[in-house]
Amino acid sequence: MKKRRLAMSKNNTRKNKMTRVRQNHSLKAMQFVAVVLFAFVLPFTVVGQDTTRSKHNEQVVIVGSVDPSLNPSYKINLSPEVPELPEVNKDFVFEPINKYFYTPVTFKPIKPASIRAGRAGDIYNNLMKAGFGSRLSPYAEFFHSQSHKGKFRFDAHLKHISTFGKMDGYSPAPISSSIAEFGFDKFFRYQTLLFDGGYRYNTSRYYYLTDQNPGADADMDDLKQAYNLAFFDISFKSHYKNSDKLHHFIGLNTYYYFDKHHTSELSAAMKFDFYKAFDVSNMLEYQNLGIKGDVEYYGNKDSLISTTDIYANATPYFKASYGIFRFKAGVNLTYLKADSTSKFRVYPDIEVSINLFPEYLQLYAGVDGGMKKNSYRLLSEENPFISSIIPDSWTNNKIGFFGGLKGNIAKQVGFDLKGSWRLFENDYFYYNEFPRLNLPILPDYKNEFLILNDTGSVFTISAQISYSVSGNLNLFASYEYNSYSLETYDKPFGRMLSQLKAGGSYLIKDKFKPWVEVIYVGKRWAALGSTSSPVQLDSFIDLNLGLDYYHNDHFSGFLKVTNVLNHQYDYYYLHPTYGIEFMLGVGYKF
Secondary structure, eight states, X not given: OHHHHHHHHHHHHHHHHHHHHHHHHHHHHHHXXXXXXXXXXXXXXXXXXXHHHHHOOSOOXXXXXXXXXXXXXXXXXXXXXXXXXXXXXXXXXXOOOOSSSSOOOOOOOOOOOOOOTTOOSEEEEEEEEEEEETTTEEEEEEEEEEEETTTEEEEEEEEEEEEOOOOTTBOOOOEEEEEEEEEEEEEOSSEEEEEEEEEEEEEEEXXXXXXXXXXXXXXXXXXXXXXEEEEEEEEEEEOOSOTTSOEEEEEEEEEEEEETTSOEEEEEEEEEEEEXXXXXXXXXXXXXXXXXXXXXXXXXXXXSOEEEEEEEEEEEEEEEEETTEEEEEEEEEEEEEETTEEEEEEEEEEEEEEEEETTTEEEEEEEEEEEEEOOHHHHHHHOTXXXXXXXXXXXEEEEEEEEEEEEEETTTXXXXXXXXEEEEEEEEEEEEEOOOTTSOOOGGGOSEEEEEEEEEEEEEEEEEEEEEETTTEEEEEEEEEEEEEESSOSSOTTOOOEEEEEEEEEOBTTTEXXXXXXXXXXXXXXXXXXXXXXXXXXXXXXXXEEEEEEOSSSEEEEEEEESTTOOOOEEETTEEOOOOEEEEEEEEEO
């Protein structure tokens, strides 16, 4: 008995010594990483400030506010998972500002039915909404969600909205947007199989100043544009609780995108991620060794030329944790075959985070890089007035550094403050191709945008914050500032430099919910032709208000007022937006 007690005493003494050693290692590691992070972030902050000073004379005010959702690329993809910041439970969906005609009238999709193992039977959730706007804007939307006891979930979404209003001094420019899409998730014990697909159809029209083009025909077929997108995605992912299993994700994505003027883009891609527990050192708490990557194919065709691009990427990585530290280290190996040339490049993929206060405050930093396709789909969805004939191009993000601080307070306030610097090659910018402003518009000279490419760097500051109390009061805000330094052109034509978004809603007695959203966009640069002098576009404020009324569990109504200040601002040069619009509608849930 005495020998057993003596042995237990020795074991406890040994464990205490090991604990103290581990704590000393943790303290030393914390001091080391803090010094490295300080030395890492400071030089690039100074570089960004010098770049800004040389290119801009305006003062920058960083607003401590931001959008409720975080960019997925900024999330730390390490296990065990760090709790995400709480999202604002808004009753409206805040989308990027509509860059062409009118401020978007948006609605919150119905939440997918929750799947609970203890609940038997089917769960149905449907929502229909319809409305009509003051600018001859019909709107209709339908959501359906169905789930069954942890076995599957099916979602469907239909939507149409169009506008036929006119603006004084401009040719008619009606637009429309139609969506039909679905999602199906099949749940297994340790895996999930996901299907997504659909069709989207958007129409717009290039338009012009009527007094400067008296002989132009607004109904000319060449001024009309229509974008069609058919897409289908399938993926298979695991959700093992045991780290010794081979965790996996495989996704196949394809789409066909084409417009009215015989330009098309076919894309097919396969993405993958495999990782498994792998012990490298006894000091580390969890250790995973894995590889992720993707293979992409693009076939582009317009009225002049056809191109084919093949891109392959593989990133072997190791990620682990030690106390309050999380880190990931990988090497991004890429291969690109485009324009009859082949290139192989290597980029770093490193990320470090420190949980200063677990579940409340996290410091993070990293280094990365990679290639990005400037696809016709990407460009036309960002700028619907782009030309149908654009050169095939890829942006080479040679290297990027980022760091920030994110966390939450009492699970009510979520925030993310981030700074980054990126060195790029062949990034895209927009300029207007409209050489005959004082002559009748001709089919070969419609008011469209072309692409120019340049090499340089961009320093970015972003901030996000959200606040939610009992689901009744929800507030959010975001701010982003970009400072470009280019080799060839003086200004970053057509790119956003500063933007502030803010909004909120408040539920009153479960019946009324007023909401507000405001968007401020700072001054931007444009060019009328690739060799002309830069044109500075004025900053603007877009204010939107609304009131939702819930009569009972089934019937509801809404009133929305967009662009309350009635500013016909140019988000894109020579393409002003519509002014104020009222929309009244009803909803039915069953």
